Amino acid sequence: MTSIAISEFRANMSAVIEKVQQGEVIRLTQRGLEVAKLVPPDLLRESALKELQTLQTTAIIGDVVSPLEADWDTTNAD
Numbered sequence: 001m002t003s004i005a006i007s008e009f010r011a012n013m014s015a016v017i018e019k020v021q022q023g024e025v026i027r028l029t030q031r032g033l034e035v036a037k038l039v040p041p042d043l044l045r046e047s048a049l050k051e052l053q054t055l056q057t058t059a060i061i062g063d064v065v066s067p068l069e070a071d072w073d074t075t076n077a078d
Contacts, residue, residue: 003027006035 002024009016009028020026020038028036039047 001025001027003029003034006030 002019004012004016004026006028009026016026016038020040023040023043025040025043026038027034028038
């Protein structure tokens with residue numbers, strides 16, 4: 001992953017966008033701190049899919065439709 005300053009990005013925007021279109025991830029920094037990432041759209045989609053696949057292996061899916069066993073007091077509606 002390449003890091004460039006915002007000022008350099010402004011000066012070379014077309015070249016930076018071309019690199020992103022070719023699949024490179026670019027970190028934009030300001031005063032040495034990352035403020036943004038430029039990523040190709042396909043890479044973002046793939047990253048989200050991998051995250052969902054990871055969650056699928058660790059998530060516990062229960063019944064989200066049936067009411068809970070707890071009694072609810074609905075008499076004090078504000």
